[in-house]
Amino acid sequence: MPTYKLTYFDFDGGRGEPVRIAFHAAGIGFEDERVTFPEFQKMRKSMRFSALPVMHIDGEQVTQSTALCRYVGRMAGLYPEDGLQSLYCDETMDAVEDLTHHIVRTFGLEGDALREAREALVDGWISVFVKGIGELLTRGGGEYFADGRLTVADLKVFVTTRWLCSGGLEHVPTDLVGQLAPGLVEHEKRVSEHETVAAYYASRA
Ligand SMILES: N[C@@H](CCC(=O)N[C@@H](CS)C(=O)NCC(=O)O)C(=O)O
Numbered sequence: 001m002p003t004y005k006l007t008y009f010d011f012d013g014g015r016g017e018p019v020r021i022a023f024h025a026a027g028i029g030f031e032d033e034r035v036t037f038p039e040f041q042k043m044r045k046s047m048r049f050s051a052l053p054v055m056h057i058d059g060e061q062v063t064q065s066t067a068l069c070r071y072v073g074r075m076a077g078l079y080p081e082d083g084l085q086s087l088y089c090d091e092t093m094d095a096v097e098d099l100t101h102h103i104v105r106t107f108g109l110e111g112d113a114l115r116e117a118r119e120a121l122v123d124g125w126i127s128v129f130v131k132g133i134g135e136l137l138t139r140g141g142g143e144y145f146a147d148g149r150l151t152v153a154d155l156k157v158f159v160t161t162r163w164l165c166s167g168g169l170e171h172v173p174t175d176l177v178g179q180l181a182p183g184l185v186e187h188e189k190r191v192s193e194h195e196t197v198a199a200y201y202a203s204r205a
Pocket of ligand 1: 014050052066
C-alpha cells in the first residue's frame with residue numbers, strides 16, 4: 001500500500017474536505033497535514049500550482065481537487081463505474097469548482113468593494129450555479145447526484161452548501177440556497193447524516 005499525505009488548510013471544508021472523507025470511507029490511512037495560511041505562504045513555492053490541496057503518493061506530488069476526489073473516491077467505492085453516471089458525477093463536481101472559483105475571486109476585497117462584488121454574485125453566478133446544481137440533483141432522482149447513492153459529487157456539494165449557508169460568507173444570505181434550490185438544503189442534511197459521513201465526523205470528534 002502506498003503512503004498518502006494530503007496537505008490542505010486547517011478547516012473542515014473547502015476543496016480538501018471531500019478527499020479526507022473519501023479516505024476515511026475507504027479505510028485508508030493518510031497523513032492529514034493541515035496548514036495555516038502563513039504556513040502555506042512559506043511552502044507555496046514547493047507546490048506545483050502554488051495552491052492546495054496537494055497529495056503526495058509515496059512522495060510524488062499530485063494536485064487538482066476533483067481529480068483527487070475521483071482517485072480516492074474509486075478506492076472508497078464512492079465513484080460510479082457506469083460511464084453515464086460517472087459523467088453526472090464529474091459534471092456536478094466541475095460545476096462546484098466553477099462556483100467556488102467565482103466566490104474565491106471576491107476574497108481579499110473589503111468594505112464597499114466586497115459588498116458590491118458579493119451582491120453581484122448573489123444576483124448572478126451564485127444564483128446561476130445553485131439553481132443549476134439543484135437541477136442536477138433533481139435529474140439524479142432528488143436524493144443523490146449520480147448512481148442513486150452517495151458519491152464524491154455529494155461530498156463536494158455537501159461541503160459547499162454547508163459553506164454557503166453558514167453565514168461565514170459576508171453578504172451571502174444564509175437562506176439563499178434554500179430559496180433557490182431547497183433540495184440542496186435537504187441534500188446537505190441527508191449527506192451529513194449518511195453513515196459514511198457521520199462516521200468520519202465522529203472520528204474527528
Ligand atoms: N484547481 C485547483 C484549485 C486550487 C485552489 O485554488 N486552491 C485554493 C484553496 S481552496 C488555494 O490554494 N488558494 C490559495 C491561493 O491561491 O493563494 C484544485 O481544484 O485543486
